[in-house]
Amino acid sequence: MPLSMSRSPGATPVDDSSRTISQVSTLKSEPDTQSQDLSMADAPASSDEEAAKTKVNLEDLFDDEDSDNEFPSSAPQIKSEEASQPIPLKITSKSAYSDPEIMRAFYQRLFPFRHLFQWLNHSPTPSNDFAHREFAFTLPNDAYLRYQSFPTADLLRKQCIAQLPSRFEIGPVYSTNPRDRKTLRKASAFRPLSKELVFDIDMTDYDDIRTCCTGASICEKCWSFITMAIKVIDVALRDDLGFKHILWVYSGRRGAHAWVCDKRARELDDSRRRSIAGYLELLKGGDQGGKRVNVRRPLHPHLDRSLDILKEHFQTTILREQDPWAEDAKAAHLLNLLPDKTLRDALQKKWDSAPERPSAAKWADIDAVAKSGSLSKSSRDLLEAKQDIVLEYTYPRLDAEVSKKLNHLLKSPFVVHPGTGRVCVPIDTRRVEEFDPLGVPTVTQLLQEIDEWRGEEGEKKVPDWDKTSLKPYVDFFRGFVASLLRDEKGAVKREREDGDAMEF
Amino acid sequence: MIRHDYSRVEPKRRAYIDPKKKQFAKVEFQQQEYKHRLNYYVLPPTAEITLEEFETWAINRLKVLSELEACSFRNRSPEETAEYMKSILDKYLPLRSNSSRSRDLQEERRKDHYSHFILRLAFSSTEDLRRRFSRLETMLFRLRFKEDDLRERQDFVSSLNLEWEEVGDDEKRELKEALAAVSGLKKGEEQGWFKVDFERVPELVEQRKVVLKRGKAYVPQREQMSLVVAEFTKRLDDALELTARALPRLDEDDRLAPILAHLSQSFMAPDAAYSSSDANIDGLSTITAPAIDNLSQHFPLCMQNLHQTLRRDSHLKHFGRLQYTLFLKGIGLSLEECIVFWRRSFKLIQDDKFNKEYRYNIRHSYGDVGGDANRRGRGYTPYSCQKLLTEPLPGPGQAHGCPYRTFEPDNLIAMLQRTGVSDRDLLKGVREDVGKQRYHVACNRVFEHSHKKEMKKVKDDGTWSAADLDTIVHPNTYFKRSWLLKHLGEGNAGVVNGDKMEE
Numbered sequence A: 001m002p003l004s005m006s007r008s009p010g011a012t013p014v015d016d017s018s019r020t021i022s023q024v025s026t027l028k029s030e031p032d033t034q035s036q037d038l039s040m041a042d043a044p045a046s047s048d049e050e051a052a053k054t055k056v057n058l059e060d061l062f063d064d065e066d067s068d069n070e071f072p073s074s075a076p077q078i079k080s081e082e083a084s085q086p087i088p089l090k091i092t093s094k095s096a097y098s099d100p101e102i103m104r105a106f107y108q109r110l111f112p113f114r115h116l117f118q119w120l121n122h123s124p125t126p127s128n129d130f131a132h133r134e135f136a137f138t139l140p141n142d143a144y145l146r147y148q149s150f151p152t153a154d155l156l157r158k159q160c161i162a163q164l165p166s167r168f169e170i171g172p173v174y175s176t177n178p179r180d181r182k183t184l185r186k187a188s189a190f191r192p193l194s195k196e197l198v199f200d201i202d203m204t205d206y207d208d209i210r211t212c213c214t215g216a217s218i219c220e221k222c223w224s225f226i227t228m229a230i231k232v233i234d235v236a237l238r239d240d241l242g243f244k245h246i247l248w249v250y251s252g253r254r255g256a257h258a259w260v261c262d263k264r265a266r267e268l269d270d271s272r273r274r275s276i277a278g279y280l281e282l283l284k285g286g287d288q289g290g291k292r293v294n295v296r297r298p299l300h301p302h303l304d305r306s307l308d309i310l311k312e313h314f315q316t317t318i319l320r321e322q323d324p325w326a327e328d329a330k331a332a333h334l335l336n337l338l339p340d341k342t343l344r345d346a347l348q349k350k351w352d353s354a355p356e357r358p359s360a361a362k363w364a365d366i367d368a369v370a371k372s373g374s375l376s377k378s379s380r381d382l383l384e385a386k387q388d389i390v391l392e393y394t395y396p397r398l399d400a401e402v403s404k405k406l407n408h409l410l411k412s413p414f415v416v417h418p419g420t421g422r423v424c425v426p427i428d429t430r431r432v433e434e435f436d437p438l439g440v441p442t443v444t445q446l447l448q449e450i451d452e453w454r455g456e457e458g459e460k461k462v463p464d465w466d467k468t469s470l471k472p473y474v475d476f477f478r479g480f481v482a483s484l485l486r487d488e489k490g491a492v493k494r495e496r497e498d499g500d501a502m503e504f
Numbered sequence B: 001m002i003r004h005d006y007s008r009v010e011p012k013r014r015a016y017i018d019p020k021k022k023q024f025a026k027v028e029f030q031q032q033e034y035k036h037r038l039n040y041y042v043l044p045p046t047a048e049i050t051l052e053e054f055e056t057w058a059i060n061r062l063k064v065l066s067e068l069e070a071c072s073f074r075n076r077s078p079e080e081t082a083e084y085m086k087s088i089l090d091k092y093l094p095l096r097s098n099s100s101r102s103r104d105l106q107e108e109r110r111k112d113h114y115s116h117f118i119l120r121l122a123f124s125s126t127e128d129l130r131r132r133f134s135r136l137e138t139m140l141f142r143l144r145f146k147e148d149d150l151r152e153r154q155d156f157v158s159s160l161n162l163e164w165e166e167v168g169d170d171e172k173r174e175l176k177e178a179l180a181a182v183s184g185l186k187k188g189e190e191q192g193w194f195k196v197d198f199e200r201v202p203e204l205v206e207q208r209k210v211v212l213k214r215g216k217a218y219v220p221q222r223e224q225m226s227l228v229v230a231e232f233t234k235r236l237d238d239a240l241e242l243t244a245r246a247l248p249r250l251d252e253d254d255r256l257a258p259i260l261a262h263l264s265q266s267f268m269a270p271d272a273a274y275s276s277s278d279a280n281i282d283g284l285s286t287i288t289a290p291a292i293d294n295l296s297q298h299f300p301l302c303m304q305n306l307h308q309t310l311r312r313d314s315h316l317k318h319f320g321r322l323q324y325t326l327f328l329k330g331i332g333l334s335l336e337e338c339i340v341f342w343r344r345s346f347k348l349i350q351d352d353k354f355n356k357e358y359r360y361n362i363r364h365s366y367g368d369v370g371g372d373a374n375r376r377g378r379g380y381t382p383y384s385c386q387k388l389l390t391e392p393l394p395g396p397g398q399a400h401g402c403p404y405r406t407f408e409p410d411n412l413i414a415m416l417q418r419t420g421v422s423d424r425d426l427l428k429g430v431r432e433d434v435g436k437q438r439y440h441v442a443c444n445r446v447f448e449h450s451h452k453k454e455m456k457k458v459k460d461d462g463t464w465s466a467a468d469l470d471t472i473v474h475p476n477t478y479f480k481r482s483w484l485l486k487h488l489g490e491g492n493a494g495v496v497n498g499d500k501m502e503e
C-alpha cells in the first residue's frame, strides 16, 4: 500500500478536494495497487513499464514526507485559525438543532474526532483501516454523499465543519481508497474488506406490542424493550461468539446500535454475518397475527439463557407496564397462542364476564384455569406455549438486514439526531438499566453548558466536552477504544494474500 | 486443460487449449484417477479435451444446475428435489458409486470434474454469478453426498483430512447440559462432538444446531455432513475469487471466450444484469441536469423515446417517469440534479404542484425517503431489459417500456430513422428481429451498427475483453458502453462490466 501509507498526515494538503484531483490524474495509468502482482502480470509489457514508472513517481512525490511522522491528526486542540474562539454563541434551548451555527459549533468543539479516528483506525498511526473507510454524509439539504474518505481525523473534521452534515454514516474499509474507486481499471479491485459486525434495534419493530407510546415517541416504559434486547444480544455476542469489544450506541431517538469491533468480527464475510443474524433472530413473520415463535425443544442454550434474562422483564415491562391484553381484541391474540382448545374456551368465558381484566390477571388465569381441570393437553405443552409467549413479547427484535451485509452503512456514534437534537452517545452495558434516553443531552444543551462553564483553565487546555454532560460518554468511549487498541496491538498483522503461482 | 501459472509472462502460452496440438509436458498430462465418486474439485483438470466436449459438458452441467435452482425457487423440499433431480442427473451428469462396478466410472467422474471447472470459469466474472454458482454447486454436492454409499462416503471424508478437533471427555462433561439440549439425545446416549471455529459452520450456527462457546462451535457427529458441505462451499468460494482475478487472461483464447460468455449469459437472472458500478464511468464528469439533452444521444431507444416525449409534452406519465428516473439514477445523476432535471422539464407545472406531487416520488426512487427498507436499499434498481420486456404494455399517452416491443414496426422504423439510423439492411434486420419477438437482439443490432468502428478498435487493440462487449441486457449498460466507445482515448480505461458493490 505504498501510496497511502507514505502519506504522512502532517503534510497533507489543506484542501482535500485538490488531493483527490491530483491523485486521480496521477493514478490513472496504474490500476489497483493492491492486487498489483496480478494485474501487472496481465498487462502487456509496455504498460508494465509505464506502471512501474508511475509508481516511482508517486513514491518520489510522497516519500520525503515520511520523516514527519508525529501524529497530530485528530488532536482536539484548536488550531490557530479557530483559536480566536468564542464569539459567544447565543444559544438557548430554543435554538433549532439543525441551525448551521449550532452544527458548526458542535463539530468544532464537541465531536470527539480523535477518539473516533483511533476507534476506526485500530492504531495511533494513520493506516488504511481509517483512510480507506467509507463515510457517507447527509447534508443539510438532504443530499447524500457516499464514498467519502479521509486520511486523518483532521480532514474528516474539516469536511464536517465545512459541510455541516446533519449526520454521517460509517461503512466498510475498502481495498482501495473509496475516493479513487472510479479511477480503477477493474471494478473488482474496489471491494469491501472489513467492517464491524453491527446490530440495529429499533422501536418500530415493537409497535404491535407497545401500548404506552406510538410512532417516534418513547418513554421510560417502552425503552425497557431496548434494554432487554441489549442484555440478551450482548451476552450472546460475548459468551457464545467470543467477542469482547462491543460498543452499544443510542441511536438518538428510539433505538440502539451495536458495533462489534473485534478483529475477528470485522473480517466476517456476508454469509457468516447472515449466520450470526440467524442465530440471534427468533421472531418470524410480520404482525398479521399468528404465532411468531416456533422453537425446538429442548431449548437451545442461547434461548434458554435468554428466557432466564427475559422472564423477569416479562413480569414488569410486559404484564404490568405495557398491559398488552387488557383490551378484548388483544386478548384474543393471547388465546390464539395457547395450543389447547378446552383451555381457550374456558378462559374466553371467564374473560367475557370481566371486561378489561388486566394482563397480569389474565396471565395468572391461564395456570389457574388449567389446574382446575380445563386442560386437554399435557402441562408440558402448556409450559412450552407460555415460554413461547414470553419470548414473543420480550425477545429482541433485530432489524437483521443491517447485520447481514459487510457493506452496510450505519450512523456514526456521537452524531446528533436531527429530529431530537440528542447526541448518539454510547451506552454502558454494565449499567444498561440506568440508561435514560430522555436524559441524553441535546446539542443545544451541551453548547449552553460550555458557555456556562466557570471552571479554571489550567496550563493544559480543558477540552470543551469536559465542560459538559457529554464528558462521561466521551470518557467511556475513550476507555472502550483504549481497550480495543490494546488487543489490536497484540494481533498479528494479517498476511498478505500470496499471489504466487496458482492454478485456476 | 486450462492452467494459470502466474510466473509465466508470455501471453501466448496462457489459457491455451487445443485438442490437436500437445503443448504441455507429458507430466502434466496424465489422466487423473478418480478414487471417489464425490469430488471437492481441488485439483484442476490437466488432460486435454475437445472443444466439443468442453461445450457439451458445460451445457449439461448447466442444465443440472438450472433445474436445481428451479427446485429452490419452487420451494421443493430436499426430498422432493432429490426425487425430481434423479432422472435429470442420470441423463446429464450420471455419477455412479464404486460398488456399481460400471465401466464408465472414470469417464463419468472426468466429465463431472471438467464440467465443474469450465463453469467455474464462466461464472466467476461477477459477484452475483459467483454467489449463485457456489450456491447451486453446494446444493448439488449435498444432494450427492446424501445419497452416496455410506462406506464410500466415509472413505471420501477421511481422504479430505479436514482438521476437526474432537471434544474431550472432560469438556463434554463440563458442557453436558448444553450439548444435550442441542443434540436432542436422551440421557445415556453418547455421541462424538467436534469443535471448530464458528465461521466454519455458518449453516449450523444459523439454525442453532451447534453449541457456541467463546467463538467455538461444538458440532455433533451426525452433523458431519454440514461440516463437509460448509468446507466444500468455503473452498469453492475462495477458488472462485481467485479465478475471478485471473479471468482477464482467459479472454486471450478467442475460442473459449465466446463459449464462456454465452454460458454465463444464459444463466443471467433478469435483474442481476444491473450492476451499480454501471454508474461509475471513467472520464465522465459529474452529470448535471442540463447535460442530459446532450448525453441522450448515447441512450438506448427506450430512454430516447422517453426523453423525446418529455421534451415534446413537457410531461411524462407515472411509469415513464419512474423508468426514466431510475435510468438517470443509474447513469450517475444525483438526486439533487435529478430533481432539477424534472423541475425544469415540467415547464407547465407550478412549483408547489411539483413539490407536492412529483418531488417525493423522485426522492423515493433514490431511497431518500420511504420505509427503512427503501432507504437502506437506496431506492429501486434501474430496470433491466428483461423487466421492460415483461411489463404490461403502455396505454394511451404512456411512453414507457421497450419501443422494439411496444411500437408498431412502421412507427419503430420511423423512430429509428429520426435518431439517425438509416442503413437499409440494418432496418430490415430490425424488422425481422421484431417480427420474431427478439427485441433485445434488434436493440443490440442497432447498437453494434452505430458503434461498429469503435468496437472494432477496442477489439483489435485488445483494450476491451469479449465480456465487455457481451450482449447488452440492461439500458444502463447500453449507455455506459456507448459513452465509453464514443470517448475512446480520452483517458477512460473503459470498463464496462463490474462487480456489484453496493446494495
Ligand SMILES: [Zn+2]
Binding pocket: A212, A213, A217, A218, A219, A220, A221, A222, A223
Ligand atoms: Zn412508551
